Amino acid sequence: MKKILLFLVAALLVASTAFAGKKYVISVTQIVEHPALDAMRQGVADRLKEKGIDFDYNVHNAQNNMATNTQIVSQIIGEEPDLVLAIATPGAQACARKIHDTPIVFTGVTDPVTAGLVKDLKNTDGKNITGLSDFSPIDKQVALIQELVPGVKTIGIIYNSGEPNAVPILKALKEEAAKVGIKVEEATIANSSGVYQAAKSLVGRCDAVYVGTDNTVVSAIESAVKVCEDNKLPLIVGDVDSVARGAIAAEAVDYYKMGLQTGDMIARILVDGVKPADMPVEFLNDLNLHVNMKAAKAMGVTVPQSVLDRADKVIE
């Protein structure tokens, strides 16, 4: 009996060291340097380390060049990775086109169905790809605007019509606003130098301004802050970083936490052997609410206690 037990323990030890000894190769394609995208990549790595998974992280960055983005896919195939992590839409599309056996996990893709990555959010077409969508919970953001600006009739949105992520947000905002009887006024820009003028064009046309997770607008959010402060127009945003930069509030995804959750999905594929085809597209479970009291005062908004009570961070 003792011998058998000893044998079992030994076998278990051997098995566990064999497991611990496995070093995975994870190849990463990222379209461009961007704080949110970098945070996601870091989050994935941190979660995998937490779980004790040993891996090589081959990171490629296309520096916003689509030709390089496609070329990275051949680099990745040559690296023979155990799994491909595709950060943002263009990288995920290029990988999905060329890689059909190795599991692909995407993250930071706003609309994976329209991007052609998966057939539907349940991921029913049985391919080697799944991932996490960073689609902002627009319903919660509309509710937040209503809480902060009681009696809001019209929301103005500034967005870049050339950004794949911005267009579905506009569509969702229109749908969610219509449900509660709010009108949407649009101001579209082509590059970040247009934000100031776009914000000005909304003055008098709306009761509050909204900016979603739109890289072009967010990169120049200060211009919108200035116009909104000058005109006592509340500015509510779709990313928490912009709150520190002068917007009143955001209830939004935290990209680092997105990375952590993506890391969980990757661990399930690598360690538990779950097939990407059996994993539906996930959304971020954990949202963050940030409030900026100074900005609220400058834009003539009294933040209700109900919002302060559930805030993760209040900037005085």
Added chain:
Amino acid sequence: MTLYAFFGAIEQGFAYGLMVIGVYLTFRVLDFPDLTVDGSLPLGAAVSAVAITSGYSPLLAIFMAAGAGFMAGAATGILNTKFKILHLLASILTMIALYSINLRIMGRPNMALLGQDTVVDWFIDFTNMLPQHSSPLLFGLICFAVVIVLIWFLHTEIGLAFLATGDNKQMITSQGVNTDNVIIFGVGLSNALVAASGALVAQNQGAADVNMGVGTIVAGLASVIIGETVFGDKTIGRALIAALLGSVLYRIAIGLALGLKLGSFAITPSDLNLITAILVVFALVMPKMKRQFMAGRSK
């Protein structure tokens, strides 16, 4: 650089090969620095993506893209010749206009072609080869076919007028050739090639994206110059092939930069553009240094 990465570089080189030939035609033959290409490449991608998703054949989609590209280039040519707008500015105007037009054509910034039949899929089925071998072969065949047609064309009467327009405008005008029309046609032809390249690229990468044209002119010029330096440009045929191979060398340089690992020395993926630039400079300077070295030895 792995074998896959090497084939990937060749594939990209040929996929953008028609674009580079187009840039060669305007930049070297017509002496017309044409920034329209940053807009006509995504234009070709957009037209072919919309055509394919509305049920047209992917091959026809490439020709439709070329037609749209021709119109874009002709617009630049007309702005330059008929309205006397400086060539550089005329092409910038068309380029920025195309951004909005491309968004109109697709109705959104990114149009997926994943799951749609493309010429690349056809060729894979037809040749029964591995995808990483068949797509460079397909794009290479297309590029060489176009080069052969162009060599023939540039030896016809219109073609010779075309070559002469860039060399000596006054001389050719005195021969009774309307150089305005030659420029409009030439910039149109160039952008037809660029748009066809955009269509191939979109079908290969699985999506058309409104931002995919950014940096096209830089890649095009770098490829033309690398090709000239390495392969020479004694005859027009040789120059065209040199431009095409220059495109492949340029992508190999990027492939090398992507795969560069120097132990613990802190090269990160964010250095890609810098490393690419250094590699291209190196490719440009090497032949000259070699020549100087040879000249020094023969003394």
